[in-house]
Amino acid sequence: MFANSIYVVAIWGIVLVYSSHADECSYPYRRIGKSCYLINTQKVTADTAFAICFRHGAYMANFETLEELMLMKYELKKMNTGHHFYIGGRNVNRYMSGGDWRWIKHGKMTKMAYFAFDSSEPNGSFSAPEDCLLFHGGRGYVFHNSCCDCYAAGFICEK
Numbered sequence: 029m030f031a032n033s034i035y036v037v038a039i040w041g042i043v044l045v046y047s048s049h050a051d052e053c054s055y056p057y058r059r060i061g062k063s064c065y066l067i068n069t070q071k072v073t074a075d076t077a078f079a080i081c082f083r084h085g086a087y088m089a090n091f092e093t094l095e096e097l098m099l100m101k102y103e104l105k106k107m108n109t110g111h112h113f114y115i116g117g118r119n120v121n122r123y124m125s126g127g128d129w130r131w132i133k134h135g136k137m138t139k140m141a142y143f144a145f146d147s148s149e150p151n152g153s154f155s156a157p158e159d160c161l162l163f164h165g166g167r168g169y170v171f172h173n174s175c176c177d178c179y180a181a182g183f184i185c186e187k
Contacts, residue, residue, distance in 0.1 A: 052064055052187065057185075057187065058103075060099050060100060060103050061095065061096055061099045061100075062096075063089075063096070063186050063187075064186065064187050065089055065100070065103075065184055065185065065186050066081075066084065066086065066184065066185040066186075066187075067103070067104070067107070067113065067182070067184050068080070068182055068183050068184070068185070069109060069111050069182040070182065070183075071180035071181055071182060072180055072181075072183065073176065073177045073178070073179065073180055074088075074114045074160035074162070074174065074176040074177070074179075074181075074183070075176055075177050077114045077181075077183030077185075080183070080185070081183070081185035081186075084185060084187075085187060086185040086186055086187040087116060087132070087133050087134055087185065087186055087187070088114065088115055088116030088132065088183065088184070088185065088186070089115045089116050089184040089185065089186040090115070090116045090117075090131040090132075090133050090138070090186060091115070091131075092131060092138065092141065093141070094142055094144075097142075097144060100163075100169075100184070101163070101168070101169045104163060104165070104169050105168070105169065109165065109182075110165040110166060111165045111181065111182045112162050112163060112164055112165045112166075112172075112181040112182065113162060113163045113165070113169075113181060113182040113183055113184050114160060114161070114162045114174075114181050114182070114183040114184070115161050115162065115163060115183070115184055116131055116132050116133060116161070116186070117129050117130065117131055117132070117140065117160075117161030117171070118130055118132050118137075118159055118160060118161065118176075119150065119152065119157075119158070119159040119160075119161075119173065120137065120159075122152065122153065122154040122157055122159065123154060126150060127150055127152065127159070127173070129143070129150070129161070143171070144170055144171045145170065145171040145172070145173075146164060146167050146170040146171065146172055149170075149171060149172050149173055150171075150172075150173035151173065152173050152175075157175065157176075158173040158174050158175050159173065159175075159176055160173065160174050160175070160176040161173060161174070162174050162181055163184075
């Protein structure tokens, strides 16, 4: 989460006060809960989305708490696009039944504390890998696993 820094600058006797907290969430990002998100409807593969977020100084969205997830689902439902969106979860072990799903953030992996997968998901396997995570728009934005480089969807960056 972000620290709310306040800066005071005096120019010709005029005191200007601004908060860096607000600047972190400037357009095209929007504040949802305690984080800033870029919800992009451009359809790309998960690996391309990862690179785009990285180039913007961000990372694929992580929802470490159920509260964060519920707030994002609410925002996506309000947008009413029906689009699917890649987010920052990855399966890091295809050999494990159901996989080993982690949030990826600035090169670090965090084990998911909860699972919001749709029924019969995740359903990837070693021979048919589906190691990337997306919100499935047609199913009320529940988690679906997907092939990382063969399906194009929107994506969500976080900073």
